[in-house]
Amino acid sequence: MDKVELIHRCRLGDELAWEALVREYQGRVCSIAFGYVGEQDEALDLAQEIFVRVWNRLDQVTEPERFAGWLTAIARNACLDHLRRRKARPPRQDIPAEELTNLAAHGPTPEQAWLANDRQRLVHRAMQQLSDINREIIVLKDIQGLPLEQIAGMLDLPLGTVKSRSSRARVELARAIVALDGGPGGMGQEAVS
Amino acid sequence: MSGRDQDRNREFVRDVLARTSGSACDRACGLLPDLTDGVLASLDRQLVQQHLEHCPGCRAVALALGWLGPELASRAVLEPGPGFTAAVMARTSARTAAAHERRARELAATGPGGLMDRVGRWWQDRVLRPGFALQAAYAATVVLVLLTATPVSPLRGAPRVALAVFSAGPEALPVVNEASTWLADRTDEATSTLVADARARADRAGSSLADRGARSAPERARCAGAVGHALTNLRAGRFGDAGQDILDALHAGRTAWTLWWTTHPANNG
Numbered sequence: 467m468d469k470v471e472l473i474h475r476c477r478l479g480d481e482l483a484w485e486a487l488v489r490e491y492q493g494r495v496c497s498i499a500f501g502y503v504g505e506q507d508e509a510l511d512l513a514q515e516i517f518v519r520v521w522n523r524l525d526q527v528t529e530p531e532r533f534a535g536w537l538t539a540i541a542r543n544a545c546l547d548h549l550r551r552r553k554a555r556p557p558r559q560d561i562p563a564e565e566l567t568n569l570a571a572h573g574p575t576p577e578q579a580w581l582a583n584d585r586q587r588l589v590h591r592a593m594q595q596l597s598d599i600n601r602e603i604i605v606l607k608d609i610q611g612l613p614l615e616q617i618a619g620m621l622d623l624p625l626g627t628v629k630s631r632s633s634r635a636r637v638e639l640a641r642a643i644v645a646l647d648g649g650p651g652g653m654g655q656e657a658v659s
Numbered sequence: 660m661s662g663r664d665q666d667r668n669r670e671f672v673r674d675v676l677a678r679t680s681g682s683a684c685d686r687a688c689g690l691l692p693d694l695t696d697g698v699l700a701s702l703d704r705q706l707v708q709q710h711l712e713h714c715p716g717c718r719a720v721a722l723a724l725g726w727l728g729p730e731l732a733s734r735a736v737l738e739p740g741p742g743f744t745a746a747v748m749a750r751t752s753a754r755t756a757a758a759h760e761r762r763a764r765e766l767a768a769t770g771p772g773g774l775m776d777r778v779g780r781w782w783q784d785r786v787l788r789p790g791f792a793l794q795a796a797y798a799a800t801v802v803l804v805l806l807t808a809t810p811v812s813p814l815r816g817a818p819r820v821a822l823a824v825f826s827a828g829p830e831a832l833p834v835v836n837e838a839s840t841w842l843a844d845r846t847d848e849a850t851s852t853l854v855a856d857a858r859a860r861a862d863r864a865g866s867s868l869a870d871r872g873a874r875s876a877p878e879r880a881r882c883a884g885a886v887g888h889a890l891t892n893l894r895a896g897r898f899g900d901a902g903q904d905i906l907d908a909l910h911a912g913r914t915a916w917t918l919w920w921t922t923h924p925a926n927n928g
Binding site: 481484485488489492493494496497500501510513514517518521522523525526579580585586589604608609610611632633634636637639640641643644647 | 688689691692693716719720721723724726727728730731732734735736737738739740743744746747748750751752790793
């Protein structure tokens with residue numbers, strides 16, 4: 467489907483075109499949101515917010531052929547705004563253990579939906595231990611596969627800095643995985659060897 | 660070489676490094692991403708691989724890096740489930756409907772029409788743009804700040820006075836008096852500013868200031884009288900009458916403004 471024509475029709479208010487655009491990019495937007503916030507329900511709400519924001523700014527797409535990069539930048543900004551708001555909120559009160567048990571018994575947890583196996587859960591837990599900047603680079607570079615030049619522009623950093631940070635972030639993530647997995651010879655290692 | 664010899668060698672190398680350059684693990688780990696990506700220079704690759712043979716910790720990190728790349732790439736798309744698209748469509752449908760109406764109007768429009776038609780269509784286009792609400796809110800905020808919150812604002816102090824009036828209640832006549840005094844001061848300032856501005860504009864246009872003044876004098880007098888009545892009623896606590904006087908003043912002021920700027924007296928009616 468021609469992306470330029472699709473976006474043009476979205477601007478004119480064609481619901482079918484907009485629905486097609488949402489369907490095409492919703493998995494990617496959810497992945498970005500999940501990478502930033504780390505919780506599935508929160509990521510789903512945030513992904514909806516991102517699409518509303520995209521809809522409100524469709525007139526600002528100057529290069530429709532580069533829509534994916536524009537969308538990623540919008541999603542990133544929305545995620546950062548969300549994280550800022552989350553940090554500004556007072557901490558939630560602790561939930562009693564028995565209520566936690568009841569909560570766990572209802573509905574699919576993130577582990578059941580987007581984190582289907584042990585290795586995915588291990589990577590997810592390790593991701594939560596990264597610094598914000600390293601997690602962001604992992605999301606943009608290693609998960610979304612954006613070119614380093616685009617990430618450098620998005621983060622407003624020199625290309626060399628982004629490249630070195632990307633390498634450090636991967637090593638930090640691998641070390642976190644090894645540590646969570648019980649050191650050399652853990653589950654993750656056995657699965658590979 | 661036996662396992663015991665290997666352990667002894669490993670300890671020997673570790674002791675030497677500890678007394679000289681320090682651990683080589685950080686250096687090796689720094690090169691592991693390039694090794695995984697296959698872009699490491701030949702000598703570095705050999706050195707890192709040799710280090711990995713003797714360092715279980717770095718070997719574990721290297722193994723994790725090996726499967727991590729494809730694992731992360733497989734997470735680029737996370738499908739949200741069946742209800743997600745419908746939820747997004749519901750949240751954007753109101754604006755979609757508005758855009759539909761705009762398109763229908765565009766299709767129905769035949770010919771350029773008169774000036775007001777074109778202005779009307781342009782305005783509707785602006786209003787129906789998805790970002791209009793945000794842009795309008797932003798512009799309104801800027802205008803409000805310029806009018807009330809800078810040292811040279813014509814209505815500086817208005818929020819404070821309005822808040823005082825509302826919080827004081829109708830029985831607090833002194834507060835109302837203060838507000839009316841403030842309103843009178845602002846009216847004087849605004850009037851003098853308007854007169855100065857109008858004089859400058861009239862000079863630029865080459866028009867006779869006296870003619871314009873004479874044309875608009877009755878309405879200006881009516882406006883001033885209504886403002887005076889409004890202030891009197893405010894001081895007396897007759898808020899309903901004061902509101903009506905303010906409306907009269909606004910109406911007379913608008914008429915005076917129109918008469919002032921009408922170039923040809925024959926068109927005044």
